[in-house]
Amino acid sequence: MDFIGYRSDALGAAVDLVNAVIEDPEGRVTDQLRGVLLAHSYRALDAPDSVEPALRAWARRLRTAFEVSTVQEAAAAINALLVDVSVEPHLTSHEDTEGWHLHYAAPEAGLVDRMRATTAFALAMLVSEYGISRHGRCAADGCAKVFADSSRNAARRYCSAACANRSAVAAHRARARARAASGLR
Template identity: 35%
Template structure:
């Protein structure tokens, strides 16, 4: 696998989706089928039974990067993730013929190793391009989620917009209806 260094946003979404499977966000642990669907959506192979527990541990490591107190701590933790299966960067031509930096993974890398390397490289790219301030806690009341904001505007507020953002919008709508009914 070749991990593009310049295209960190795709890897950040993998990280956000993985951290979003946490019981702190969902209220319960993701079931293995949901984890397989998440990985398939990001073009990773399906996890086997042994991978599931390792991926849950990896989720905690990724969350620790996002919750890091300083930029230096985030870089140190993300570098450890990138080193799980990542090798020295290489310069290769992309499909359009332009030279791009890539981080290859070891030929015998496990699913969890490749996942960690993709996320680690992406989070390092995010810190370099956009800064440590893009790691945030979810703004939804009662949610314990965290996320990395790779959006251009940098205005993302929720760890899982379709879940946390929707919950808050529904609660605000109901509060407005109650206020009008009085």
């Protein structure tokens, strides 16, 4: 499912950025952040380590849009993000290397500003199109990761198949213990 018609996976970049920071909230995650940037075509091979604090701060702010209970809360969280984003939409083809596509940040914008504009607009487009039914925090006990659901049935509740499987196994074992405790087979 293409949420925003953007050639890169901007929504996936938002999810991956938030999750990279969650995995190591106190330590340095430069390699993980660089991996996120490269995976989402931000041309970050030469990204200085100095962008890390800004990306970590942005990830924490993005997270607020995933931890909402109502569309109104989502709109407020995303509007707060959009207020701080400098936007200058334009078409680019990266000198004919990627085909024409839309960028939200100015051509001369730095890496952090491009990431901020793209991810904020991805979340805004997602919520404006689908409400809050297609993104959130993983439902698995003990998992703090976020997800965006691109499935047809909009039924995703977990960040990964691993979390979904662990939760299913835990629920099965809990039911088995309850049956055993009640004397049923």
